[in-house]
Amino acid sequence: MSTLFPTGSGGLAARWGCHLRTEGFVALEGVYRIRAGSQIEESSDDPVPDDDVVGHDTSVQSSRDNVHLYDFHIVYSFSYKVPVLYFQGLQAGGQLLTLDEIKKDLPPHSLQLLNESKWTFITREEHPHLSRPWFTLHPCGTSDWMKLLLHKLGDKDRSLQYLPAWLSVAGQAVGLKIPLKLYCSS
Amino acid sequence: RKVVVHVRSAGNAPILKQDKFKISGRDKFLRVIEFLRRQLHQDTLFVYVNSSFSPSPDELIIDLYNNFAIDGKLVVNYALSAAWG
Numbered sequence: 001m002s003t004l005f006p007t008g009s010g011g012l013a014a015r016w017g018c019h020l021r022t023e024g025f026v027a028l029e030g031v032y033r034i035r036a037g038s039q040i041e042e043s044s045d046d047p048v049p050d051d052d053v054v055g056h057d058t059s060v061q062s063s064r065d066n067v068h069l070y071d072f073h074i075v076y077s078f079s080y081k082v083p084v085l086y087f088q089g090l091q092a093g094g095q096l097l098t099l100d101e102i103k104k105d106l107p108p109h110s111l112q113l114l115n116e117s118k119w120t121f122i123t124r125e126e127h128p129h130l131s132r133p134w135f136t137l138h139p140c141g142t143s144d145w146m147k148l149l150l151h152k153l154g155d156k157d158r159s160l161q162y163l164p165a166w167l168s169v170a171g172q173a174v175g176l177k178i179p180l181k182l183y184c185s186s
Numbered sequence: 187r188k189v190v191v192h193v194r195s196a197g198n199a200p201i202l203k204q205d206k207f208k209i210s211g212r213d214k215f216l217r218v219i220e221f222l223r224r225q226l227h228q229d230t231l232f233v234y235v236n237s238s239f240s241p242s243p244d245e246l247i248i249d250l251y252n253n254f255a256i257d258g259k260l261v262v263n264y265a266l267s268a269a270w271g
Contacts, residue, residue: 109214109242109244168240180245180250
């Protein structure tokens with residue numbers, strides 16, 4: 001896994017657990033969204049030390065009914081040769097969220113842009129490692145915009161910056177706020 | 187406080203006659219995106235900052251400017267590109 005994804009994205013790796021298998025994936029789990037608002041609270045950031053996908057228990061400060069729980073996985077697609085985002089959301093009672101419900105949790109302008117622009121293609125596919133249907137952002141345009149984002153970088157910077165650059169775009173469709181400091185050159 | 191934004195075409199995107207403008211730091215990046223979409227008559231634009239990322243439309247201009255401006259300008263690139271599908 002570490003040979004596929006840059007290990008230099010330190011800030012990113014610290015918050016995402018790496019699941020190392022023959023083919024692994026990077027997971028950010030237990031992201032809480034307060035429904036009908038734009039606040040995001042996050043659960044424990046500890047990387048998961050073993051191979052299993054572990055749910056995080058976190059105390060919830062607001063009414064349980066108003067909180068949605070999200071999981072985000074980055075999986076490498078060997079056919080498209082790019083990362084692919086898989087995500088799902090759960091209501092407090094454990095029911096899966098529909099795509100419309102997930103869209104309602106997005107920050108206001110992201111949702112507006114998503115609806116107006118024609119370049120977002122979200123489908124429901126079987127998760128490559130978990131054998132359950134998750135939502136996913138279709139990867140067919142990814143290499144085009146990654147070329148634009150990484151255009152001016154040298155080879156070394158390109159591998160360090162790949163995943164943060166990719167996440168800045170993929171994250172917008174699902175309302176993941178990436179700290180700007182991740183993109184400041186050291 | 188107003189900041190200077192310099193928009194630059196990438197790939198085969200058309201070049202705008204007016205490529206520099208001032209915008210309030212308190213505005214969100216959405217204003218830049220909408221400006222470009224209007225000027226270029228395009229709904230599908232890929233808009234990104236030189237430091238290799240695409241800002242969310244909810245980002246504040248002043249945050250982007252403070253972190254990524256070069257020589258007093260925030261450089262924003264735009265391309266005609268379908269992001270997905």
